[in-house]
Amino acid sequence: DQQVKQNSPSLSVQEGRISILNCDYTNSMFDYFLWYKKYPAEGPTFLISISSIKDKNEDGRFTVFLNKSAKHLSLHIVPSQPGDSAVYFCAALSSMNYGGSQGNLIFGKGTKLSVKP
Amino acid sequence: DTEVTQTPKHLVMGMTNKKSLKCEQHMGHRAMYWYKQKAKKPPELMFVYSYEKLSINESVPSRFSPECPNSSLLNLHLHALQPEDSALYLCASSQVSQGLSPAAFFGQGTRLTVV
Numbered sequence: 001d002q003q004v005k006q007n008s009p010s011l012s013v014q015e016g017r018i019s020i021l022n023c024d025y026t027n028s029m030f031d032y033f034l035w036y037k038k039y040p041a042e043g044p045t046f047l048i049s050i051s052s053i054k055d056k057n058e059d060g061r062f063t064v065f066l067n068k069s070a071k072h073l074s075l076h077i078v079p080s081q082p083g084d085s086a087v088y089f090c091a092a093l094s095s096m097n098y099g100g101s102q103g104n105l106i107f108g109k110g111t112k113l114s115v116k117p
Numbered sequence: 118d119t120e121v122t123q124t125p126k127h128l129v130m131g132m133t134n135k136k137s138l139k140c141e142q143h144m145g146h147r148a149m150y151w152y153k154q155k156a157k158k159p160p161e162l163m164f165v166y167s168y169e170k171l172s173i174n175e176s177v178p179s180r181f182s183p184e185c186p187n188s189s190l191l192n193l194h195l196h197a198l199q200p201e202d203s204a205l206y207l208c209a210s211s212q213v214s215q216g217l218s219p220a221a222f223f224g225q226g227t228r229l230t231v232v
Contacts, residue, residue: 034220043121043208046223089159
């Protein structure tokens with residue numbers, strides 16, 4: 001059973017517009033959420049994260065919003081650039097599973113973003 | 118320095134070969150991970166080391182043998198692999214202590230092909 005769901009396998013956006021990538025989770029124990037960007041045949045690159053005590057975190061063009069009651073988070077990229085074209089993975093952690101002997105990111109299946117010039 | 122370095126980048130091995138994948142980080146992270154990723158799938162956790170001790174083994178076959186010689190190095194020893202083991206193998210590291218960001222930083226991966 002998937003605990004982290006990215007229901008859109010792909011998204012196409014025009015350069016300069018906003019990209020919105022969505023992620024839903026089922027495990028209410030998750031309290032830390034991360035977004036990774038991945039190019040083919042490379043490792044995921046950490047982009048931005050948010051703790052469950054916040055509802056928004058911003059870093060440059062990237063903003064992550066968290067709606068705990070809906071168990072939903074989203075990544076906004078504004079403005080989108082062709083270099084943003086990649087697969088974006090949402091991942092989640094429970095603080096019970098890090099800060100000790102464990103540390104286990106649960107990944108969604110990813111959304112492939114294509115930004116067209 | 119937020120770099121995790123993996124070697125080699127590419128590896129082709131026969132089913133009777135023995136090889137090792139290597140991973141190094143100098144961020145002072147005390148948790149290190151091996152993930153396996155197949156095409157169009159998310160990374161799947163294989164092993165977690167915390168303070169150089171194996172803390173999670175996600176039911177990985179014994180033909181994969183991890184080793185953590187010190188806090189900066191992580192190895193994955195491979196022996197008698199099957200063609201279905203061909204994948205991108207990713208190393209990652211993160212902080213362990215509560216209150217610090219648990220974000221895991223990934224290496225570029227080793228593309229393994231078993232023939």
